[in-house]
Amino acid sequence: MERDELAAWLRLLETPQVGRESARKLLAAFGSPQAVIDASTRARQEVAGSGPAVALASPPDTLDALTAATTDWLAADTPEARTVITLGDALYPPALLETADPPLLLYAQGRAELLCQPSVAIVGSRNPTPQGLASARAFAAHLSRAGLVVVSGMALGVDGAAHQGALDGPSSTVAVVGTGLDRVYPRRHLELAHRIARAGLIVSEYALGTPPLPANFPLRNRIIAGLARGTLVVEAALQSGSLITARLAAESGRDVFAIPGSIHSPQSRGCHALIKQGAKLVDSAQDILEDLRFGDSAAPGAAAPPPAPADPLLQALGFDPVSLEALVARTGWSAAELNTRLLDFELDGQVARLPGQLFQRIAHG
Incomplete structure (x- = not known):
């Protein structure tokens, strides 16, 4: 993207009082950011109202600095590819175009082609149980090995475990x-972010320098849900x-x-x-693959290994958190x-070992 075109996109998207809906209406009416800027204030006003129309009459004070910083970021000599992807680009993911509020521009670092590959989102608690972490990583690894890209939000907890598991697969x-x-x-x-940038992809709709504002994270959830065939x-x-992401997935007609x-x-x-609301209960990654009718990478006819004899203490533990006193009584x-x-x-x-002197058995795979 040429610097002038980039500057026009940034002016449209980063001008105060021009929200996503207004920017989308203006692009639909005029065809490009530069055409939006070149249009008269009156013409813009007929499309998006007076606030956005007047605001776009002059560039924001920060535009030159932001354009320079973005240009430098794109041109930096890094092992990972960096690019910006707009609605009309070949790399723009078709799955997002089917959603109600697709981002108009995405910043991408890494393997941008992953955006157009079949994918599943995995999301969950920032404070999961040890079993939750193990499940997220195991499901992600299985799905990655089966050919599905795993999408998540790089938050602490389940998100991080899902990314790590997916990186274990191809x-x-x-x-x-x-x-x-x-x-x-x-x-x-x-460190995880560096691994993802090298072997996967990091994307954002937010301009360089944007801090972690609380309002940004519910909004980015619509991209997570929109990219994926289903959300786990x-x-x-x-x-x-995570329930916001699940709701957005369901509203886009995707599986939950x-x-x-x-x-x-x-x-x-x-x-x-x-x-209870209709999400599909799964207890294995294979359930997801079968529901999506997506072929597993396991060799046809491969026999599962025989189950190992269960240890009596593990049987007594079950899979719920349990106290030492309860185990004394059970065993x-x-x-x-x-x-x-x-x-x-x-x-x-x-x-x-959990807080409160509790223990929990962890199932792997």
């Missing part, structure tokens, strides 16, 4: 973020941004999947509410003996 991952791409939020995901919610409380959990866990209540073993065996399972990754 189809990789797309992270949709709520800041400018010159920032990484949360900072704890700095791993764990979510009743008041959760939810993993059930313990009836006692607050992090399962959002998933249970979705299932008849002493607390000292149980602590020794639980530590072995904890070191082996089969059991997690």
Whole structure:
């Protein structure tokens, strides 16, 4: 994109009082950002009202600096490709065009071709249980191996685990973020962001320099839902941004999947509410592949390995959080003996120690 064209896009999208709906109406009426700017204030007013029409009569004070920063960002010598993708570009994902509020411009760093590959979104709690983290990573890895790109929001918790699992497979991952791409939020995901940029893709509709404003994240959820054939919610409380993503997916005619959990866990209540509302209960990634009629990468006719004999302590644990006292009652073993065996399972990754002196068995795969 030439600098003048970039400047016209930034002027249209970053001028105060010109919202997404107004910008979309103006583009539909005049055909390009430059044509919008070249039109008379009266002509713009007939399309989008007086506020946007007058605001676009002069460029924002920050336009030159933003255009220069974006030009430098695009031209930087980095291992990952950087680009901006507008509605008319060949790289613009067709799935987003089918949604009610597609972003007019996307900033992209990494493998932009992933935007047009079949994908599934995986979202969930920022404070998941150990089982939730394991499930997110295992489902994502399975789906990536089967040929589906995994889309998520690079938040702490389930999002991060989903990206990590997807990077373990060949189809990789797309992270949709709520800041400018010159920032990484949360900072704890700095290394993960570098991995995604190298092997996957990071995208944002927000201009460089945009901080992590709270209002940005519910808006970016519509892009996560819009890119994907379906959205899987791993764990979510009743008041959760993940439920916003699920609702947006359903409104776009996409499938919504939810993993059930313990009836006692607050992090399962959002998933249970979705299932009551019609989301599809899944307990394996294969359920999603079959529902989407998407072929698995497993070799035809490959036999599953025989199940290993169950350990009596793991059977006593079940999959709900449980106290040491309850395990003493269930097994008849002493607390000292149980602590020794639980530590072995904890070191082996089969059991997690939770706050409140609780233990939980973790299922893998």
